[in-house]
Amino acid sequence: MNVELIGLTKRYGTAIAVDAIDLKVPSGAYCCLLGPSGCGKTTTLRMIGGHERASAGDVVIGPKAVGDATPAERGTAMMFQSYALFPHLDARDNVAFSLRMRGVGKAERRAKAMAMLDLVQMGHLAGRLPAQLSGGQQQRVALARALVTGPKVLLLDEPLSALDPFLRVRMRVELKRIQTELGLTFIHVTHSQEEAMALSDLVVVMNAGRIEQAADPRTVFERPATAFVARFIGGHNVIRLPDGMIAVRADRMRLGDEAGPGALAARVVAVEYQGTSVHVGLDADGLERPPEALAESSPAALTAVLSDSAFAARPLRPGDTIPVGWDAAAAHRLDA
């Protein structure tokens, strides 16, 4: 089912957590709410799920505005950040919990729970308590528990943040598989741009309670709307020119002879070898550094990503001085 937010607002006293946001998530889409901590993404998710009352505005799920409806009435289900599996129930009874609350008979609810556990490949561990499961296994059980009632919209609050990096990538693939298989609308909160890029049909970049940009991942990366988006999504240099701000992809920077006529003389301040590429941190007079919180890896004003072969042909060392420029075509103008 499609989900629409209309002027959705959350105030805590005088502080505004979510500031009148509008958003349309088409039915069957994988949507990621992306932003730094405190940007209002989790509050937005909780308002969609009916766990937080909106101060103003409304949430529309499918054909109707949900107002103050309970989560069950909305047709949404939520997967909590810590999974919140009930520690006194085994995996099967955790999954069967919502059916039990609805008065479904024991045999029927257990059969349904087992089918759902099989979908997430956890059927063989159905009798284990949450404490006897690994993080990834707990997450699969939480997913089965959320899906067992047949929700139309699944809400996921940082579902991968508690997992180690290898497992995170595997579970990411799993989430996408299940979403595609069931054709559900997924709304997934994350602070990882990599996760958002890998999963979403629709990336919603949020900052300070507002939506900075909502588009497909490629558009967000190719044409970031604002300096915030360009910096948060990574892989971009944000450069202030006399007539406004531009974003230039780090892999489109030109060094040395290719730098062109308007080149700046830059100092190499960092060289990071990454395997297929090398990240070169550069500093030049008159360039501003990105704000601390958004600096990706190096605190340098500019980053140039070179292929490993290009770097090998002309190695650089911290302390070297080199002209730096970019193709005019690679410069993307920013709104703010």
Place this chain on the structure above:
Amino acid sequence: MDRPRGFAFYGLAGIFCLYVLFLYGPTLTILALSFQGPSGGLTFPMNGVSTHWFAKLWEGVGVVDIWAALRRSLMLGLVVMILTVALAFYAGLAFRKGFWGAGLVFALAVSSLIVPSIVVSLGIGLEFRLLDDAVKALADATGWGLLQDHGTFMGLYSSALGAHLTWTLPFGLLIMFAVFNRFSPAYEEAARDLGATGAQTLRHVVVPILAPALVGVALFGFTLSFDELARTSQAIGGRNTLPLELQGLTTTVTTPEIYALGTTTTAFSALVIGTALGLTVWLQKRRARRALAGLRP
């Protein structure tokens, strides 16, 4: 970590040993003396070893019916336990949710621990006497038959129960605060998300998860009530609890029978606590066994 242990370790260990001795020494002394020989007295040395005084105890201690007192203390302890668990649990829920005047209510509840027990007891006694006087005055003034036989409202399940609750409830509440502090609201949110009503969430999620803590509150409530003396003393009415009878006996009984009684009641308390703990452990083991059985479907 392999360094030799210094003076501080042995000093602190010594203090700890003294503490343990101080804690269990009296109980062990009483335990030993309760097995005093038939011709032995109230103090060491032991004059032979026998169960003579337990036999005497079984026959009854003079005019005092010690077994009836034990029954009364037990029943009162059970009622206090149930009320303490129920009230502290719901009060804990209310305080966690927060309400207007929560700070004041908390201060009032806990201040009952600060007021000296004997003062609380005297106050309760006086209060009930006022009530009784009022009823008697009403009986005289109206001549209503049903008021004429009024004796007193004081009793085991009125004034004594109230006195015990002034002692157990604040402790129960403090324990529930600590318990709810560590209880993640995510469980309740998840239950709500899965369609559980408030009552279903309590019954199927909150109570089962907190069960061990509730058993703890129950044990605490029972033991606090079972050996309560000062608060009960002025508020008991006609029939005494076991600790009150014991206190009376210390002045009249001059044989090791009193030690035998002490050993018996201590053993009884230990039995209650042991049973409760054993039950908890057994439940946990059973849960784990079932889960392990689930590994081989």
